[in-house]
Amino acid sequence: MAGFAQATLLFVVALVSFTFTAQAGLLAVFGVLYLALTAACLWGAVSVLRGRDRRTLVAASAVSGVVALTGVAVGVLQGGGVGFLPALLLLLAVGAVVLLLQAPSREWFAASRDG
DSSP states (O other), rough: OOHHHHHHHHHHHHHHHTTTTOOTTTHHHHHHHHHHHHHHHHHHHHHHTTTSSSHHHHHHHHHHHHHHHHHHHHHHTTTSSHHHHHHHHHHHHHHHHHHHHHHHHHHHHHHHHHH
């Protein structure tokens, strides 16, 4: 479920980035990055729910976490404090990775492949 929530938030950020591309062309690049991360999170979340593979969601969440951490760091360095959306994305990314790497998750994937 964290993968779907993460994909939804990434899609919202992509839409906002594309909305303001007329003011700053660099935001279009970030919009494309966020759309790619949205697709990867959706693909990974569906794959996890089907019991096929968790690597896609772990990788997408890790990249999303790095991007969100960068957003948090930029916000703090600019004196704006910690933004709500980057902090929430970071929390979801870390949560997804931690949950997917726990032993019960590994056992579930091993059992679903055997059956």
